[in-house]
Amino acid sequence: MPPCIQHDVRIVEQTRMTRARCFSAFSMTFFLLAFNACRPTPPPLLRVSVVGDVLLARTVPAALARDSAALRRTTRALWAGSRYVIGNLECPLADTAHPAAKPIVFQANPRWAGWLRSLGLTHVSLANNHTLDQRLPGLRATARAGRAARLGLLGYQPDSLAGCLSTVLGADSSVAIFAYSALTQNSMGEGCVCGRDFAALCERVATYKTLFPERAVLVYLHWGTEYAAQPSAEQRQQAHDLVEAGAAAVVGAHPHVVQPVEFYRGRPIVYSLGNFLFDQRGGPAALAAQVDFDLEAGRVAATYLRPLHLARAVPQAADAVACAALAQRLQPSDGSTQLLTNNDNSWLLRATAPATAADSLPAYLVPHLVLSGPAGARTTVRLRYLPHMRQYQVRARTGSSETMLALGFPVYRLAQGDVDNDGRPDLLVGPVKRTPLDKVVRRRLFVYRLDSSGYLRPRWRGSRLMFNILYFKALSKQGRTYVQTIEQEPSGRYCIALYHWQGFGLVLDRFLARGLARAGAYRAFVRAY
Secondary structure, eight states, X not given: OOHHHHHHHHHHHHHHHHHHHHHHHHXXXXXXXXXXXXXXXXXXXXXXXXXXXXXXXXXXXXXXHHHHHHHHHHHHHHTTTXXXXXXXXXXOBOSSOOOOSSSOOOOBOTTHXXXXXXXXXXXXXXXXXXXXXXXXXXXXXXXXXXXHTTOEEESBOSXXXXXXXXXXXXXXXXXXXXXXXXXXXXXXXXXXXXXXXXXHHHHHHHHHHXXXXXXXXXXXXXXXXXXXXXXXXXXXXXXXXXXXXXXXXXXXXXXXXXOOEEEETTEEEEOOBOEEEOOXXXXXXXXXXXXXXXXXXXXXXXXXXXXXXXXXXXXEEOXXXXXXXXXXXXXXXXXXXXXXXXXXXXXXXXXXXXXXXXXXXXXXXXXXXXXXOGGGOEEEXXXXXXXXXXXXXXXXXXXXXXXXXXXXXXXXXXXXXXXXXXXXXXXXXXXXXXXXXXXXXXXXXXXXEEOTTSOEEEEEOSOOOSSEEEEEEEEEXXXXXXXXXXXXXXXXXXXXXXXXXXXXEEEEEEEEEEEEOHHHHHHHHHSOX
């Protein structure tokens, strides 16, 4: 073939290949555009905002009459992206006075419930030390006013036997809120307010997460010491225990001042937000913060703080001086948190180090407790997690002596109670394992006795209960100790069972409820029988 013809053939072939490549690239681009257009847009993150103490008594109504328009402008900016807004209602809403015998007693008009809802708050906590300022009639009046205004009430149950129940948020029920007060009011009706027993709160959070692991649990606490700049060592331990039990975030109120924030196991803890609407003037009491949680897939994806400053009882965006003072108060001593400034005058809270494998426990439990041994001796029991083996060690310390019990399996529960009713404390351990008589790896219940030497001796191990156990607790009733369980029946529904000690092990006493859904199982388990 002549060279010129060969040259023309090569040109034609190159042109054909170029066109093919261009068509292929165009086809791929068109396919990707069409695919992206058809792919559903991921839903926006669910934002829950929490503010501090809200008072509607004393001089606050006069301040609102003067500055209501400015407050509405502030809250519109603060809550523009929030699906839910939660505050602590620091006073009962009641027309009739039934004042409690205490130095400081609040009362506000019930019409303020509708005003709070119109302002943008969706929920208020009644778990605080002023809820019963007008005794039980005032608490009931507050609940009626809140319901009439479509204002969600946290930490309150009209039936004192119902126990602490969570409030579920989100169109997909993806968030649950527990509100709790650590302060005692010594008034009739106190049982209707969630509080006083912190160990029970941890147990309820862990129970809830066991049944609903896909939900993010937020805990709003009323606790601490008024005007203290730092949380106590006990508060820090309690916040860590709640995280261990499954809380995605912990938030506090009551001190009336802002306290540090920190991250524990990668989860945010805000010890005190200070006031939000309050007539305390000047100094640290005028500094406040709002925390925003962006929630996704049962966890907190991002945490933001919005600095505030109270002027004549009404919150407003903090200026540069207030921001500097707040930043200083918010910094934790352990260096676990960074405050990164955003363009919208908020701070992004970021853990300085991500949660490591050693921090990833396989279940929801508080890994320590105290047993009261013979002659009043106190034994501290603590689980030590071995992440590379996914196993635990139990360390029991009585005075200066310590014993160690190796557990060759994961653990989902740790509890105590005199199960065999012999006057000696027993340790209840929930292992996840197989046994010689049952080769299926499943949750079980073991019982160990703490002897006079401080050693843990096995009392009952490996036997199955009626159905597959999910959770348990020791329950004292009429001078005897029982074990109450949540079990899953073959149908997939749940039952609440009660067991007592007989001879050398636990036997079924009776079923308290059967054929329950998950929410019903939780309510039945925490209910006081």
